[in-house]
Amino acid sequence: MIPENIKDLIAKLKEKTKNNNAKWQTSSGENEFQIKLDAGKIVIDSFHNEYDNEWYVSFGIYNKEGNEVIRNTVEQSDISGDYELLLDFHETVQNSYLKTDETINKMIFEINGKDEVGEIDSPLPF
Amino acid sequence: MSREQRITVYIFLGLSVLSVIIFTLFKNEKSTYLDFISVWGSFASLSAFVFLFFQIKSQKSINEESNRAIKETKNLLIKLFSISDISKGTKIVEQAQTFLRLNKFESALLRLKDLKEILIYIKHYNTKKNLINLNEYADHVSNISIDLLNINDKIIGKKSTINVSKVISNLEEISTFISDFELKIKDNDS
Numbered sequence: 346m347i348p349e350n351i352k353d354l355i356a357k358l359k360e361k362t363k364n365n366n367a368k369w370q371t372s373s374g375e376n377e378f379q380i381k382l383d384a385g386k387i388v389i390d391s392f393h394n395e396y397d398n399e400w401y402v403s404f405g406i407y408n409k410e411g412n413e414v415i416r417n418t419v420e421q422s423d424i425s426g427d428y429e430l431l432l433d434f435h436e437t438v439q440n441s442y443l444k445t446d447e448t449i450n451k452m453i454f455e456i457n458g459k460d461e462v463g464e465i466d467s468p469l470p471f
Numbered sequence: 472m473s474r475e476q477r478i479t480v481y482i483f484l485g486l487s488v489l490s491v492i493i494f495t496l497f498k499n500e501k502s503t504y505l506d507f508i509s510v511w512g513s514f515a516s517l518s519a520f521v522f523l524f525f526q527i528k529s530q531k532s533i534n535e536e537s538n539r540a541i542k543e544t545k546n547l548l549i550k551l552f553s554i555s556d557i558s559k560g561t562k563i564v565e566q567a568q569t570f571l572r573l574n575k576f577e578s579a580l581l582r583l584k585d586l587k588e589i590l591i592y593i594k595h596y597n598t599k600k601n602l603i604n605l606n607e608y609a610d611h612v613s614n615i616s617i618d619l620l621n622i623n624d625k626i627i628g629k630k631s632t633i634n635v636s637k638v639i640s641n642l643e644e645i646s647t648f649i650s651d652f653e654l655k656i657k658d659n660d661s
Binding site: 373375379381385393407411 | 605606608609610611612613614616617618620621622624628629630631632633634635637638641
């Protein structure tokens with residue numbers, strides 16, 4: 346079970362991320378993101394384990410000396426609600442990093458504002 | 472004979488003379504040599520206390536000197552060991568990057584562990600010198616810890632893929648950090 350203070354930390358950081366006030370970076374996990382704070386570093390990752398065919402979400406905290414102080418890895422079959430909480434947080438972070446909503450909104454604006462969208466293929470050289 | 476021992480002998484002789492003077496001045500018909508021995512004995516005890524005081528002080532000083540010498544030797548050994556290991560850091564980075572490009576994750580994991588130890592040496596070496604930016608140092612240590620975890624997960628099959636190019640990029644930054652630190656050590660020692 347994820348402790349209450351971590352849930353609180355996640356909720357506050359999620360809010361900051363949604364408002365585009367949190368600068369996330371990629372990390373060495375395939376879907377992993379990290380954010381540097383003055384007090385340390387927070388890491389969130391989502392991955393699939395081929396052996397047990399489970400999806401996992403992993404949340405870690407590193408202190409200001411760079412040492413790992415907390416690591417919570419929760420599998421999809423977990424029924425405590427922790428998996429949904431961390432997955433939702435991961436999606437928020439991923440969307441923020443990739444600017445998903447911003448891109449979609451700009452596309453909608455472009456489609457609505459132009460009679461014609463897209464570009465023709467470059468002419469063939471022969 | 473040490474300075475303290477000489478002082479003690481002088482005090483003892485002075486107090487012996489003083490005991491003779493006191494005995495001579497205050498003796499009467501009933502006074503015996505036993506009374507003189509009693510007076511002299513009291514002053515002798517006082518001298519013994521002074522001697523004991525100097526002995527304890529001297530012993531404490533010897534202990535402090537020994538501890539200081541041990542500490543200096545230990546620091547020198549750590550320094551020599553650390554510098555020789557730190558200078559291997561950039562080579563270890565190159566090896567780790569090559570292993571990662573060849574998907575030899577077990578070998579890369581070992582090299583990254585060596586590299587993490589070197590980062591720890593750097594912190595110990597830096598304790599009194601402030602040659603590194605501690606925030607940058609913490610960033611590298613946490614990144615290498617994350618990378619180690621991901622590579623380990625990849626080896627045991629917990630993760631099917633990891634971002635190898637990110638690990639290589641993190642290693643490059645660590646290599647720059649170590650080279651920079653080496654230059655600062657040379658500048659500092661010259």
